[in-house]
Every structure is written in C-alpha cells, then in structure tokens.
Amino acid sequence: MQMQHAVIGALPGGKLRRVMAYIQSNLHRELRLAELSAVVHMSPYHFARLFKRATGVSPYRFVVHRRMDASIALLTTSTSSISSIARAVGFKTASHFATTFRRLTGVTPSAYQAGRAGVANSRAATSSARHSA
Secondary structure, three states: OOOOOOOOOOHHHHHHHHHHHHHHHHHOOOOOHHHHHOOOOOOOOHHHHHHHHHOOHHHHHHHHHHHHHHHHHHHEEEEEEEHHHHOOOOOOOHHHHHHHHHHHHHOHHHHHHHHHHHHHHHHHHHHHHHHHO
C-alpha cells in the first residue's frame, strides 16, 4: 500500500505546483488572490482555504516569503540598490520592503547586504592571503 503525502481537503498537487510556479514567475508585480485563484480555476475563498491547508500559510504570506527569499538571493549576489531590489521582488516602495524584510529577518536589507559584503570581502582577503603565502 502506497502512502499518500497529500493533505486531505487540500489543494491538489498539480494545482499547487501550477500556482507556485505562477507566483515565482510573477513576484515582480502585485499578485491578488483573485488572480492566483483564477490560475487554478477556483473561487478565491475556496482557493485560499485549500492553499492554506496544503502549505500551512495563506497565499498572501506565501507570496511575501517567496519575495523575501528572492530578495535575500539578490542582496547576497547583487550590488543593486535596495530600492531596485525592492521593485524587482514586487514591493512598490523601498520603505515597505525594508519594514517587511526587518520584520521577517530581524535586520534591515542594507545591514544584511553590508554584512554579506563584509563576509565576501573577508573571504577574498583570506583566500588572497593563502595564495600569496
């Protein structure tokens, strides 16, 4: 007997994957519940209920967390400004982005970016010192 990993009464796996892919592809713009539910041909209320049952978080919270993941990747690998990173991950203002980022991570985006730059610079210096020794 094969075990079922799906949560009973949750959004079916295929629909969940489809909406998650849609979210990932559209993080840069505003995503409304009605739009997400239309991707899987469901009413907004029914979609939100089944999505939360499947993921443990509301569609809104899921989108915010995906935006934070994308912003952390950009802050880590990019020299772009905070405001351009904010826009790239779907925030209308750098202020709203900074507030959300700090609430979820405990640090501001600029402090995170500066900390990552410090880590990269110290690694480069350590690597350079090893090669010259």
